[in-house]
Amino acid sequence: MNLDELYQEVILDHYKRPRGAGLREPYEGESHQVNPTCGDEITLRVHVEGDTIADVSYDNVGCSISKASASVMYELINGAKVDDALAKLAEFTELMNSKGQSEGDEESLEDAVAFAGVSKYPMRVKCALLGWKAFQDALVRAEASIPGRTDA
């Protein structure tokens, strides 16, 4: 097996210098997710302004893949329109479920295409998706707490 494919420079870089880490105020939705097989955890907050993700902040313990993935996600969705962020979520999830069959669209996923190799390692896909799952959940909670958005 090819370790370099999994641990790409980009991933190691995000792992060592995570972007946007730390929990910040204000936020409307917060989610705590655990990977039950390894005990890795993330707490993630979403702050929505109008139809924009105004901030995504997080605190996590985990392996290089899960930490780098949260950092890459931060870059992709922070400041994005809610709909665009959800589209990225869908695209990244699809990439992770591709079992090594997809390379990912660098145009849209930017640094996140570095995770294409992870999709070959079923045991690590959960790591890569942990932060995204927290984002999805926190967003649902945020929308539920903002009047007029629940029907979105």
Place this chain on the structure above:
Amino acid sequence: MNLDELYQEVILDHYKRPRGAGLREPYEGESHQVNPTCGDEITLRVHVEGDTIADVSYDNVGCSISKASASVMYELINGAKVDDALAKLAEFTELMNSKGQSEGDEESLEDAVAFAGVSKYPMRVKCALLGWKAFQDALVRAEASIPGRTDA
């Protein structure tokens, strides 16, 4: 496999004309036994007088082996001394557990030696022992109900 060895003439004869069948009074101990794998049943009563088995009476549903075995047992223990009956019980049980290695002592077990072949058929040993188990249990109950015998 040799059917004749299992279904000896003696066994078929006891099966077709069971000795001592039917439930009778008086009795001091009664036992109801079921073979849980096939549903066969026996109700058996013991009447003890002094140190003698004055009567063993029974009602049963079952296969040729279990019915013949009860009939043979009746002949062996009815009218016997309690201790002798218990000795026969031990001897017959040992024969049944011999896995075809013993022929049985005809002097002591009489017709019951015909069951030696049954000991090769583990699934049928339970059938052969059902009546004896009922006797053992009924005797315990009988002794418990007779003052002065519980310490025997």
Place this chain on the structure above:
Amino acid sequence: MEAASKLDVEAIRADFPILQRRIGDKPLAYLDSAATSQKPVQVVEAMRRFTDYSNANISRSVHTLGAEATEAYEGARAKVAAFIGAPSPDEVVFTKNSTESINLMAYAFQNAAFDAAADPRFKLGPGDEVVVTEMEHHANLIPWQQLCRRTGATLKWIGITDAGRLDVDTVDEVITERCKVVSFVHVANLLGTVNPTSQITRRAREVGALVGLDASQSVPHIPVDVTELGVDFIAFTGHKMLGPTGIGVLWAKADLLAAMPPFLTGGSMIKTVTMEHTTFADAPAKFEAGTPPIAEAVGLAAAVDYLDKLGMANVRAHEKEFAGYMLDRLETVDGLQIIGPRVPIGRSATVSFTIDGVHPHDVGQILDAEGIAVRVGHHCAKPTCARFGVNATTRASGYLYNTHEEIDRLVEALGQVRKVFG
């Protein structure tokens, strides 16, 4: 002879080494598949390949063997889900056998009794009713009996007609507004009856009861689609469908599994654990505490592949024809009474019978001397026996590898039975 059958029975038989076995000097005629089926080499080989190449514990490690084992196990789940038309693999819970699957359901109600916040569908108490039938295997009777004893609910049942069919006329009367769950056998293991399900499921819906099937004798033999059946849960078992012992299946609707409290607890079914408190994983993991039957799941998947390749409609057609032949031929035996439907309509290739004046134990013994393996006894269906006034029956059951010739041998040997004991 086997004109109606789309199965190439000779080719199938070649896949089952045990069918070459001799009992004494007689070739084996295995007519006891309702108790457990034989396993084709494909199943044994799949398990062996797994053991010799990929064996590892699942869901727990990042190493290659662990990943391969997890994929094999989850792949088996997906295969089983597709086989029964389940909307999602997450609705398939692996257990050790049908019996555990049904107990798991019954304990969901029992454990809900301890939990004030439990889903109301699982709340059971005095005045509530649970419905089964009189033709259940003990596995689908005693768990509900115990549940009712413990919660104070009442157990009711649908009776059996003299012809060996469910007494469906009483369905509306037995299943009342107080009923919370109906669990009934799809194909009865003693009688061979294939029960129509729609009338009972419709009535269960009407009164808002959950409804499930003991599908232990149906999934191996007839096409089963849980979505079409419109039930809430089914239970079945690997060893009766060409698979290994040690694995069973509970399928239940996702929202039901989500609402059910856990049953067995331990590793691999948790989210977080402290000494004081545990939170649980989502289904199916929630119900699979501990190391599951991993190699057995691999074997079951191979069994499903085998059945899929033959086509369950073809298996069904073969057995229908076979049941017809068996019934016809058995009716020719002097003093033989069939217990259960006497026509091959709405019935499986499992036929129970008695022979006047001869105990089933003795029948079975004589047949065994001829190499013919049938089952004798109460077949874990004592209430059915009681209904027909017998203590035990002899039961011959066919599967995809059985031939007319084996029935001919059975019928001939039954002729001898009366000679010995007549």
Place this chain on the structure above:
Amino acid sequence: MEAASKLDVEAIRADFPILQRRIGDKPLAYLDSAATSQKPVQVVEAMRRFTDYSNANISRSVHTLGAEATEAYEGARAKVAAFIGAPSPDEVVFTKNSTESINLMAYAFQNAAFDAAADPRFKLGPGDEVVVTEMEHHANLIPWQQLCRRTGATLKWIGITDAGRLDVDTVDEVITERCKVVSFVHVANLLGTVNPTSQITRRAREVGALVGLDASQSVPHIPVDVTELGVDFIAFTGHKMLGPTGIGVLWAKADLLAAMPPFLTGGSMIKTVTMEHTTFADAPAKFEAGTPPIAEAVGLAAAVDYLDKLGMANVRAHEKEFAGYMLDRLETVDGLQIIGPRVPIGRSATVSFTIDGVHPHDVGQILDAEGIAVRVGHHCAKPTCARFGVNATTRASGYLYNTHEEIDRLVEALGQVRKVFG
């Protein structure tokens, strides 16, 4: 090199086909036997012979295959009983895994709550106490936690010292007169600690509590004699002792099994059944509802034969020496912290560790790239992790087929880990 070992490890390795496996271009070094052991050909062959020659359901039929299957299954029970020094085979209950065995015990207490006539030893309520330790696998924690929640009893536990040993000084304080059952791990699966038992069993006797062992990690690795241990019950699992998945064991004293209410109900565990009422068979049948893991019992018996032939004292000696080597070598790795006892005394050949600044997932991945299979995560022992302030560890565990060379490869690969993530 392996001077202290009486095992011919090379000959043993030849019995395990999977050990020839390559991961990428690297030979497999399997250091994850604490999760599940590999199986020798002897086990696989025994199961295959059974399946291809004698497969049938047990206890239910008079035919030859049924008799052979029953003898094989009951023979396995007798073999397992002898292996653990049980006074009688009837004290051995086959389950699906350790987890079910422990749940069976816990449910005995829970089901007794519904039965006014239940044996007082199983009556549990507010004020009563259940004692475990802080180093339990979830399998021996959550069932008792749930039991306490449901009955109102209190769960207490014996803590862990910094050295990874049970804090035995607190035993008398934790186990009080209110304690009804103590269940503790014999060999801890994360820490590798081999717990001394006499102090706890003595105290349990003093206060009249039942006492049991989670022997999942001891029976495969050290000589275990239940009579010598003087406990009331133990649980262990087939797949960790060279046997198949899908089978576990509960051993309990005969009078305890007799007093316990049934757990799973269904076929083969009854005396009589009517629609209204059931009476139960004696143990062990009472606790083995449904078709048991028959072929798996045959496999487990072959595994016991294999271990018996090597001699458990020799297995223990091999692993003790191996543990010493592993500890010595691991201590040389920069930034590596051992979690658990650091000396090979009172410990098994299972060693957990952390590496500064590198997450165990990443450690495991890098090792896998070198063909080395270790387990990473919380090892179903989250409270132990919490006790040592870590979320997860990397765990290498040895068994009778492991060599020093595999440890050398492990240590070398660990050197690379810090290069990638340093």
